[in-house]
Amino acid sequence: MTSRRDFLRQGGTALGASMGASLLAGSALAGIPRLLAAAPAPDPAALEAFTDIANVRELMNAALNAAKMAGATYADVRCSRQRQNFVFTREQQIQQVVDTDTVGIGVRALVDGTWGFAATRLLTTDGAAAAAREAVAIAKASRVARANPIEWLPAPVVANGVWKGAYTQDPFDIPVEQKAELLLKANANALKAKNVKYIFSGFFFVKDERNYANTDGTVTKQDVVRTWPTMQITAVSADFTDFQNRSNMVAPMARGWEYVLQNDLVGNAQKWGEEAAAKLTGKPVEVGRYDLVLDPMNLWLTIHESIGHPTELDRAMGYEANFAGTSFIAPPDKMLGTLKYGPSIMNVQGDRSQEGGLSTIGWDDDGVKPDEFLIVKNGMFNDYQTTREQAPWLRWWYEKNKRPVRSHGCAYAQGWDNVQFQRMPNVSLMPGEKDLMMDDLIAATDRGILIQGDGSFSIDQQRYNAQFGGQLYHEIKGGKVVGVLKDVAYQIRTPDFWNSMDMIGGKRSYQLGGSFFDGKGQPSQVNAVSHGSPPARFRNVNVINTGRKG
16 A cells, blocks of 8 residues: 555655656657656665665675575575766756655576566665565466576676766756756746747756676676766747757766766857757758668668667567567578678777767666677678677577677666566767778768757667658758758658668767667666767668748
8 A cells, every 4th residue: 555645655656757748749749758757756775774884785786686495596686776967957947856765676587588577676685585486486377488598698707896987976966956056047048049039948867776686696786877968959939930940869878977067058058059050941842762871860860760770680680579579680590791881981880888878878778798799780780789689599600700799788677676678779870991081071062951969760670661750951063061951851762762872980089979868678777878970871761841831
């Protein structure tokens, strides 16, 4: 039963989530509130237990010992705390402040080739052991539904691993008044731009502290902070017949408050507002085929949807079909080394090591140190994203190419109460050998469109047919930008699109974009992932007019 006090506390949190959902509905940020889950605050005793690292080790040992005694051949345990702080404003009003804090233990047990998982908020040795025994019982009960036993791939043992993310100033140490004041000052400056009428701005901060141990002997402690300062600026024409938005100016990163200051929302807000207003003067695009010069802050989303998702091995094998879809890159034995994803200048890397990357981590939730691997190598499809459970599925491919059969370190769980499974690493289009910049690509383009920033998109269940918008559109003629366009979206078939790429920027032009909220799984989980790229040019791409009425 829920006490009146718990009901009021949870109800207040749920109201915050509801208000956030209402505020963001219909915007580019509309998917965000799914993370604003109502949950009881951690018990003070649990927080005290979590801050004592010796006690946390004792709890994890109790869980592992109980799992082995109950019959597990392998077990792992995660004792973690995740805090979230979101601040939302509109014009000169503070709309909502949301804080969540959750701490607990999750135990996964392997029994006779079958998984079981259980979790608890009770941070005592008895609580941890009880969760472990429940995980083993669930594994035994699930045996009847198992088709094939899991082959659990060995991994190097990390006896005492410690890793900290690339942040220098913890945003949870910054007073909420200071955060709100910065946003309101930025809003005020954006409103100075002609025709700008509405502003949404916000901060999203997540701090994840994870302790992990398994029966192999691996023990790790990790600490990561993720930050996303965001604005959506709306300009309205004088006759009220048109409105245009400018949003998603700053990419989310695994950094701290220093990243907010670095991006200077207050100093840049009026310029961003003027960009929104300039879209009102844009010429509606003529439908047809154009050469596209895509900025990294547009291209990251196309990479995410048309390369990141279809190269998840569980999706390719059909395990995500009911919720997230399947992949056109299937079956693996027909695609690996055979599918020409793009031209020879195309190399796509999976990793969890890029500094500031949203998926960057020291060890994954299988206890594996992730490696860097080429998903696409010289234009050819070369590898899938894998975990310790999945890598043996591709043993034939790795042995054929004299490569070790190892996990790429792609296991992840949103929180202590979620079971880990395969999630996307940072997936990035690597820069070319020539030192080309955006201006070089524009200068080489006779008739085209420059697209900057990410916008709305749609893609089919196999990640094959899609269309993507953007934020800013500029017409290119004779190697020069000649004017502003609007209502632009480009349509793709994934392999055709990537094979049309004929120019790519160099190392100096490389930038990281990314998704703060990427959903997958049932029950659904959210992770964060970065995608880097240089600018690139694509030839003869079909462009539609999104403002045209039937």
